[in-house]
Amino acid sequence: MTSSLWTHELSARCAQSTFWGRLKDNERAAFANVAKVERYKRGMSLMNVGDPGSWLAVLCVGRVRILDGTGDRLVAIRVPGDIVGEQAIIDQQRRSAVVVADSAVRAAQVRAKEFERLISAMPRLLRVVCTVISERLREATLANASQNDSFTKVVRYLVNELERGGGLASTNSAVHIKSQDQLAALLGLSRESVVRAFRRLRDLGVVATRNGVVTVCDPLRLRVLAR
Ligand SMILES: Nc1ncnc2c1ncn2[C@@H]1O[C@@H]2COP(=O)(O)O[C@H]2[C@H]1O
Numbered sequence: 543m544t545s546s547l548w549t550h551e552l553s554a555r556c557a558q559s560t561f562w563g564r565l566k567d568n569e570r571a572a573f574a575n576v577a578k579v580e581r582y583k584r585g586m587s588l589m590n591v592g593d594p595g596s597w598l599a600v601l602c603v604g605r606v607r608i609l610d611g612t613g614d615r616l617v618a619i620r621v622p623g624d625i626v627g628e629q630a631i632i633d634q635q636r637r638s639a640v641v642v643a644d645s646a647v648r649a650a651q652v653r654a655k656e657f658e659r660l661i662s663a664m665p666r667l668l669r670v671v672c673t674v675i676s677e678r679l680r681e682a683t684l685a686n687a688s689q690n691d692s693f694t695k696v697v698r699y700l701v702n703e704l705e706r707g708g709g710l711a712s713t714n715s716a717v718h719i720k721s722q723d724q725l726a727a728l729l730g731l732s733r734e735s736v737v738r739a740f741r742r743l744r745d746l747g748v749v750a751t752r753n754g755v756v757t758v759c760d761p762l763r764l765r766v767l768a769r
Pocket of ligand 1: 589595608617618625626627628629630631636637638639640641678
């Protein structure tokens with residue numbers, strides 16, 4: 543695949559909140575210029591905990607699971623436009639997690655040295671990497687603080703409803719709730735905590751709410767928040 547083809551397709555499809563979605567055209571072109579697209583079959587490992595990190599990648603096609611050191615716990619799911627393997631390049635430590643292809647994957651890989659050159663020439667790239675890492679930290683803080691609290695209950699309720707309807711994988715699936723009062727009663731929560739949970743989910747860009755219909759805009763992120 544020529545670089546102009548994959549960059550064009552990825553730019554058209556990826557979410558604005560991803561690493562690639564945040565880049566300017568000239569930054570995308572510079573990245574693509576030094577990247578090599580590699581293919582992985584479902585189940586193949588891209589990275590293992592403890593490996594030295596000599597490259598990072600932007601996912602072009604497919605999705606990957608991020609698993610913790612035991613290889614058992616799902617930490618995150620990354621989708622086209624997301625960057626993986628950036629931590630070992632930034633802090634020059636070993637790989638922090640296992641990265642496994644969850645489908646057929648294509649990833650545009652850039653070697654550490656090339657990436658160093660890119661960020662020297664285009665320092666904003668480093669800021670974009672920092673933004674992505676900062677968002678991840680925020681999510682982790684939120685997930686930690688909210689284990690088994692009202693937020694998690696609301697998130698898990700939405701995940702269950704989507705799974706029942708078979709819609710977890712697709713974006714913009716709808717969950718119908720009669721009212722926030724009734725949902726609060728169903729989950730044994732106060733109305734205020736349900737309102738707060740939906741506000742957080744809207745702020746994170748995970749759901750939109752309107753007239754008793756909850757539209758799940760980012761089902762993968764919802765799944766990760768439910769863990
Ligand atoms: N909590 C997380 N959320 C999303 N991605 C992660 C998380 N932890 C590790 N990763 C990714 O998994 C990669 C494993 O290799 P690195 O440590 O180089 O870089 C890591 C990140 O790109």
